[in-house]
Amino acid sequence: MATKILMPMPDFPGDLPEFERRFADEAACAEYLRAQRWPRGFRCPACGHDRGWTNRRRAVECQSCGHQTSLTAGTVLHGTRHPLRLWFRAMWWVCTQKTGLSAAGLKRILGLKSMQTAWTWLQKLRQAMVRLEREPLQGRVEVDEAWLAGEKPGKVEGWRSARVAVAVEMDPGDGEMGRIRLLDITRSPDRLMLGFIRQEIFPQATIETDAWPGYEILAGDGYRRVRLAETDDPAHPLPQVRRIVTLVRRWLLGTHQGRVERRHLQGYLDEFVFRFNRRKSPQVGLLFQRLVSQGTQVQGRPYRQWAGHEPSGKARPGNR
Numbered sequence: 001m002a003t004k005i006l007m008p009m010p011d012f013p014g015d016l017p018e019f020e021r022r023f024a025d026e027a028a029c030a031e032y033l034r035a036q037r038w039p040r041g042f043r044c045p046a047c048g049h050d051r052g053w054t055n056r057r058r059a060v061e062c063q064s065c066g067h068q069t070s071l072t073a074g075t076v077l078h079g080t081r082h083p084l085r086l087w088f089r090a091m092w093w094v095c096t097q098k099t100g101l102s103a104a105g106l107k108r109i110l111g112l113k114s115m116q117t118a119w120t121w122l123q124k125l126r127q128a129m130v131r132l133e134r135e136p137l138q139g140r141v142e143v144d145e146a147w148l149a150g151e152k153p154g155k156v157e158g159w160r161s162a163r164v165a166v167a168v169e170m171d172p173g174d175g176e177m178g179r180i181r182l183l184d185i186t187r188s189p190d191r192l193m194l195g196f197i198r199q200e201i202f203p204q205a206t207i208e209t210d211a212w213p214g215y216e217i218l219a220g221d222g223y224r225r226v227r228l229a230e231t232d233d234p235a236h237p238l239p240q241v242r243r244i245v246t247l248v249r250r251w252l253l254g255t256h257q258g259r260v261e262r263r264h265l266q267g268y269l270d271e272f273v274f275r276f277n278r279r280k281s282p283q284v285g286l287l288f289q290r291l292v293s294q295g296t297q298v299q300g301r302p303y304r305q306w307a308g309h310e311p312s313g314k315a316r317p318g319n320r
């Protein structure tokens with residue numbers, strides 16, 4: 001079983017007017033951030049004392065020893081000089097827009113000065129979205145790979161040449177699609193596909209697959225396999241997988257106008273999964289709280305790392 005993390009008590013604005021009222025200034029945002037970061041209450045890392053006040057420098061100052069603990073260090077807001085209010089609004093809009101936002105859209109809504117900033121913020125928020133996807137899929141799960149462009153790419157470049165592994169959990173109640181997972185497996189399709197299944201699907205699950213012989217090895221892990229097709233051509237994926245790939249392609253072409261770099265594709269896939277898996281959630285505010293809460297658990301990578309000027313040091317944790 002995946003380990004459960006401690007979630008803060010539900011506490012979120014119900015709609016935009018409520019959001020604007022509640023997070024009207026930096027102090028309100030800082031208090032909220034503090035509550036999400038330390039759901040059990042703050043404890044001074046220097047002396048263990050449990051009382052502290054949130055100061056104007058985005059830090060909690062220990063009432064006993066005076067040690068200051070940054071609210072933003074080590075989070076998605078790491079190193080930011082922008083107001084917390086602006087970040088909160090970014091998170092709110094990303095959660096509440098049905099099809100998400102492009103960098104241009106975020107720049108416009110927040111009045112940011114540069115596209116680079118808007119784009120980097122979205123990338124950082126995607127880091128936090130991955131972390132929300134931790135409970136493996138179970139029950140009946142359709143798994144297949146597909147060309148993101150629909151058919152085997154010819155001379156196209158960028159994300160259109162990508163090959164993607166898709167897993168779709170089937171809801172036992174209504175037979176509809178449940179949660180999904182996506183992974184860019186272009187680099188090494190066979191190896192990455194098997195790793196994807198082991199990471200994202202419970203071993204007791206029944207996987208519904210095409211005829212690729214590579215799946216046979218998974219019987220040793222406990223997976224039950226049902227073969228749904230006689231071929232294993234990524235140009236002809238299984239029906240639910242095809243539906244998902246079509247939606248992803250439409251989203252990349254629509255919201256992002258197709259302007260997605262190949263090496264950043266996985267972040268977009270993570271965002272798609274995040275939104276898709278919560279498409280039936282009636283409370284967008286809860287999504288917002290989750291994103292803030294998870295955002296305190298992962299350190300945002302700066303632009304120069306996304307842009308590839310500097311190795312990130314660590315491999316990404318996977319599409320979890």
Ligand SMILES: [Zn+2]
Pocket residue numbers: 044045046047048049062063064065066067
């Ligand atoms: Zn202290």
